[in-house]
Amino acid sequence: MYIKDLDSFRESLEFLEKYRGIEKKFIIDSLKEGIASAYSKTYGLDSEIEVDIDDDFRISIYRVKKIVEKVEDAEREISLEDAKKISEDAALEDEIMLEEREDDFRRNAVQNAKQLVIQRIREAEKNNILSKFQDKKNRIAIGIIRRIDHSGNVFIDLDGIETILTTRDQSPTDIYKVGNSVKVYIVDVVTNSKSTRIHVSRRDARFVKELFAFEVPEVSEGIISVKSVARDAGSRTKVAVYSDSEAIDPVGACVGNKSSRIKSITDELNGEKIDIIIWDPDLSKFISNAIKPSEITEITLEDKGEFHVANVKVKEDQLALAIGRKGQNARLAARLTECKINIEVI
Known part of the structure; x- marks a missing residue:
């Protein structure tokens, strides 16, 4: 018996190997196992069943029997005399494979084994993905x-x-x-x-953080830390950077010679504007840096337990810059610093 819709079956094997990373041999072996299991259950057999699928995808089902002098279990054993009729080389204590002829079952063999094959494929796909990407x-x-x-x-x-x-x-x-x-x-x-x-x-703010590690060696080596990122994807991102080394200019290193590094990042983001600012352990200074390009005149902090409220005062000519277009600058600064920021004119 041959697998129905052979071309479709071959295409499925190619697809699973190419796009799911599951080898054809694994799928064929799973199909054999499924057919053998389904056959045993269908006919209530307790004997060993072997399934062969040749290069042309012809399915053959065999019952394995032990060659004995006196048969005590007809399901598992065959006499030497009967075995010799099948193979002249048959010998006592050997095993012989007898091809089964239940055509009704053979016509539906693949369908009967379908659930087990699907289960095996899912397990293989899961293991393949986990092995390749769990640590990535x-x-x-x-x-x-x-x-x-x-x-x-x-x-x-x-x-x-x-x-x-x-x-x-x-x-x-x-x-x-x-x-x-x-x-x-x-x-x-x-x-x-x-x-x-x-x-x-490609929308996640952490994508930008990893792009800095990808393009800036000092970030990937841990010399410069990307402390936080706030992003309006496709429009603007604020990135807070810091270095323990006084010899390192973290902003300059991220920008690169002739802006080469930051250009690679903005090109990857299709022109998205990126503000690189200095992170500071002093929250007031950090907020002042985050609200740039606006200059802050005065800032007071209120500790609300789970978060801080920053009351920021700016001159009137700095208000538009502090808030930004559609409130973007203030919104990103608040996300970057994890503070609620209130902006007032002094």
């Missing part, structure tokens, strides 16, 4: 765009594993083209009873 969470990965669906979701090949960059995880300024390489931030490896998937994003 919170890092940047580079993949190839394979397709884009009608809703705008982008399907990416990450080291042989297909993952989806959904529209909600895309930056508004992103442009995607099939065949292009793309950087994504690995948010998590999500596992449930039905599947395991890689959650990736």
Whole structure:
């Protein structure tokens, strides 16, 4: 018996190996196991069942019997005399494979084994993803765009594993083209009873943080710390940096010679504006830095337990800069410092 819709089956094997990282041999072995199990259950057999699937995908089912002089268990044993009729080389204590002829079962063999095969594939896919990506969470990965669906979701090949960059995880300024390489931030490896998937994003503020580590050696080496990031994806981001070394200018190092480093980052973000500011352990100074380009005249802090309230006073000609277009500058400064910021004119 041959597998029905052979071309479709071959295509499925190719797809699972190419985009799910599951080898064809594993799938064929799982199919054999599933057919053997289904056959034993269907006919209430307790004997050993072997299944063979040849290169042309023809399925053969065999019952394995031990060759004995006197048969005591007909389900598991065969006499030497009967075994000789099948194979002249048969000998006592050997095992012989007898091909089964239940055509009704054979016609539905693949369907009967389907659930076990699906379960094995899910387990293999889960293990494959976990082994490759569990230790890559919170890092940047580079993949190839394979397709884009009608809703705008982008399907990416990450080291042989297909993952989806959904529209909600895309930056508004992103442009995607099939065949292009793309950087994504690995948010998590999500596992449930039905599947395991890689959650990736280009909208997450941590994507920008990892881009700094990707482009600035002093950040990846720990000489400069990216303390916090606040982002309006596609528009503007504030990044707070710090270094213990007095010999290091953290802002200058992140900008790079002739702005080369920051340009690489803004190019990756399709022109998104990035403000690099100095982090300071003194919260008042940190807030003053975060609210730039506006100059603060006075600042007072109120400790509310779980958060701080910063009452900031600026001159009238600095108010628009402090608040920013549609409140963006104040909003990002508040996120960056994790404070509620009230701005007043002095």
